[in-house]
Amino acid sequence: MKTTTNLTKTLKQANEHFLAGQYADALRDYSLVLKDYPDSKEAYNGAILADMAMSGESAGEALFDYYTILRKEDAESADIIISEILETMDGTVEQLSGLFEETIKQRLAYEDGIMYNEFKELVANDSDFNRIFENIMFSTRVIITEKEDFVDFLDNLIDHGYKEMALSYLESALGVYPNDRQLRNLLRRLAKGKNIEN
DSSP states (O other): OOOOOOHHHHHHHHHHHHHTTOHHHHHHHHHHHHHHOTTOHHHHHHHHHHHHHHTTOHHHHHHHHHHHHHHHHOHHHHHHHHHHHHHHOOSOHHHHHHTHHHHHHHHHOOSSOEEHHHHHHHHHHHOOHHHHHHHHHHHOOEEOOSHHHHHHHHHHHHHTTOHHHHHHHHHHHHHHOTTOHHHHHHHHHHHHSSSOOO
């Protein structure tokens, strides 16, 4: 008699192995699920990420953290987003990272706005990040062109409760820069929160 893998239990076990850094065990469990449930996107994505992590690519861990956050919000969308990222990755992280600066400029830099260092000065003088940030967002734009400023900005958004907005910016950044340790740490901070809320 054929034994069918318990889908939910085995996926949960695979994810726990991955989080514990036991990538070979995670890959085995994802493979077991795929044998009985070949259409399981979570198992398919997990197997690829586990394989990446086993080969020493920290992008595998970063994407798994991102995947975990997305699945808390909408599992089906998370499966699609991660599948698309994995399909576009050709293993050359250098090429992806080269796109980061241009992507961030397109996302955050506008003709009208103030530079991020000016924004930081306003916050330092007023000591009320939320009030300054909301005033700026309604009247103009903060222009960010350096990666360090972008990371600092996201850090501040998370600290001051703008988690959903921070996640939105991280989605764009992770798509082209999945191997960055600072972004990965921010994702871990967001993942620790029970809910993403604005």
